[in-house]
Amino acid sequence: MKRLASLLVSVLLLAALSFGQAQDWQQIVKSMPKLSDFHAPEPKRVVLPNGMIIFLQEDHELPLIDGVARIRGGSRLEPASKVGLIDMYGEVWRTGGTKTQTGDQLDDFLEARAAKVETGGGIDSTTIGWSSLKGDFDDVFKVFVDVLQNPAFRADKLELAQRNAFDAISRRNDDINSIVGRQIPRLAYGPNNPYGRDAEYATIAAITQQDLIKWHDTYVHPNNIILGIVGDFDTSAMEAKLQQTFANWPKGAPLPNEKFPPNPAKPGYYLIPKPDVNQSSVNMIGTGTTKDNPDFYPIQVFNEAFGGGFSSRLFRDLRTTKGLAYSVGGGIGTRFDHPGILHLVIGTKSQTTIEAIQGLYQEIDDLKTNPLSAEEIQRAKDSILNSFVFNFDTPEKVLRERMAYEFYGYPLNFLEKFKEGIEKVQPADVAKVAAKYLHKDQLVVLVVGNTTEFDKPLSSLGPVNTVDISIPPPPGEKAAAAGGPSK
């Protein structure tokens, strides 16, 4: 009996062993079924006579209806003396209520329905959106239209927003990530460029209720609006409702198409001492490009192979084998309508700061002496192409993509073209973009850290510019020490 049992066990054991060998991952991949042909549901595009563009995306899985309107005009158009205007506008648009209801009344009305109507401001646009259960849609949509067309920008809510903005400014040097996050665009685009400048106490204090009203009157017109709706509705009924709601809204003046060319900082070393940390943030910064540049496709492959994810060189060399960092990565940034930022980053203990900088340099040099191999490039392409379906695996993602292409005047089939573009990328194309955008001697190198603990002084690498991040005091107050105590 016992022998039989042990015999059985050994047979099972063998079976398990052979199983392990026969079922290795490559064989599973070989016998894998093809991914089923999938066409994401396309939203219906409607243009009203007054120029408002609407995308309608039905999704009947859950009893929800959500929508968002994106409106041309953002912080890059705000005056330099009132930087932060769009932040204030984006908040007070909703909190300041409408001509007939205060923001607080709207809060009570919406929260009782577990619904939201929210507004916000960005660099090139402002948004107003809602989220509601299907049964409350008519009620919530009325609030959305009222806030869109009849906002009141009540003064008490502007004052509240300004107080909170003051608080954010007072705290902006507390955390290393907040310092770095602000400095990168400043260095990449220039401190006075609309993509790089910061709000200050004085520019926030200068913003008036009249500024918000004026902004709204200037930009919020149907011909500046792209509205997208997703959820459990019938497209034709929704279209009729929108026609009826917005058809009589008169057109406004079209927006000028302004450009704001970057004025980056001079290449070299930039240092911000921060005594209360034991990890440095090392950032290499340069200029990227736009997504309509043919370089865009090889750049995506380069970024994946060089500084994205587990398979990248930076991750492998600086994290996995050297153990220098938890956070390391980066690549050549791309934006829709202005150049993105080239950015490589590593967070390393103070005592390996210079070693990490040299490690990043080594990786840049290696691109010439040991270019990304055909295998590395194939892996990067596979990674992008095999995960391509995640760009459109929900109706909401499809809607968001379509709205973005519409907003920036990109072809609506940009995503399909993206796939073809990646497929065509060859190793030589990748080497070309690496050589074109990434130059070791043209980088701005920003280091934030506890300088007294560095392995060597940063100045051992070259001349160092110390960046002054002290916060200019509010109008009428005397200067305090950087990050110093509040009164």
Next chain:
Amino acid sequence: MKQRLSLLFLALISLMTTAFAQDVNSFAKNITVKTLANGLTVMIYERHEAPVFSFFTQVDAGSAQDPTARTGLAHMFEHMAFKGTTTIGTKDYAAEKVALEKVETAYSAYIEERDKRIGRDDKKVADLEKAWKEAVKNADQYVVNNQFGQIVESQGGEGMNAFTDYDETAYHYSFPANRFELWAYLESERFIHPVMRQFYDERNVVMEERRMRTDSSPTGRLLEQFNTAAFQASQYQRPTIGWMSDLNTFSATDAEAFFHHYYIPSNIVIAVVGDVKASEAMPILEKYFGRIPSAPKPDERITTEPPQNSERRVVLQEATQPIYIEGYHRPDYRDKDDAVYDAITDLMSSGRTSRLYRSLVRDRKIASDSAGFTGLPGNKYAHLFAFYAVPLPGHATDEVAKAIHEEIEKLRTQEVSDEELKMIKTRAKANLIRGLADNAGLASQLAIYQTRYGDWKELFRSVDRIDAVTKGDIKRVASQTFVPNNRTVGVIETAPPPQGATNPGGAQ
């Protein structure tokens, strides 16, 4: 790979526990749950919207299970679960195995000498350290770097990550639907044949993670000290990321022992949500995950925190702006009043109608943000209900504390209004509906509810429990919980910038 900040995790938990009464039966039609012969539970929720799926592997062991003087070990193993297997990530496993054993022998000899109290020979320490580093170098020659992650990424894996908190360790990503069998193979292999390769380099990575999240962040420093003060007996007092001296001590052998003890089938629930057919997927799950040898469920009792009998305070002098947090001990998530705490969280914190926003931010204008929430630092064991406020310039932490206490006093002495109570219940239902829209989010909720209650339907029943909360419940629970003796306070006060170097957080 991340060790989530407790605060962020809490936000998620509080969302998850606010549930809804959508027709459980119609939901149940799409779900298949099976406990395999070895004790591992698998769940499949069919959702055929697009040819993709997400999974969530929930291991019912977290940093609360870290052994004494080995804090950070649960999280360390989580990092190691990305290092491959006996067939993935190696050029020659037979040789690598021998080399890795030599690393352990050398490391053990090194730290034994290093940590000798009496008769330590510094020269010997240096020699042993060198020998250990050479053994590491020797083992590294067999490594194929990051091959496990490379396979997942190049096959189209999306959002590959994992997290460790006090209560659990979880692994997750999404794949195109045709990779289901590949996923089942990869996910089972890493929990059958994990290899502790590159352990000590990865330990350095984790130390960097600690420097980033805790040592170099003022709020990270505050939360660590606050937590340590609030819990004096419970294992919740220790940081998930681990104390630096423990990170500098534990070994691959320790991590492997942790794995064998806690990563056993009866301690694991795997939920898959997406474009998979249960009839086809279940045999594949059985085939791969059924291979994990069964073992008895480990003891997961920890020390129960005794009642607190005096207020505790932690005051950090920082060169940063002030922050205030306070916490009160409460029972674990199985407590009959669990839903009452969720209701209080919603009432105090949710949106612009919440009591703390209206009082501290809108009306008194003394804070830019204030909220209360439950589940700090976990909720599997007795934990804290916490309140915090971020004072505006010119307002002291005492002032926001006083305002919070006035709001607490209202909870203790006055009944909430009918409108408030209705709002809480409506929001609970709506939040659960919204949470169902996303494969990855749903997979995590199903796995967590199945693990914690032994029944995923509790996700839906939790709405019924919130629906049953009365005005009296809120008053009663607030009265018994929010009392000064049961309170721990954590404060950042603004000090002038330090002169010269400091080395915060006890770094090496």
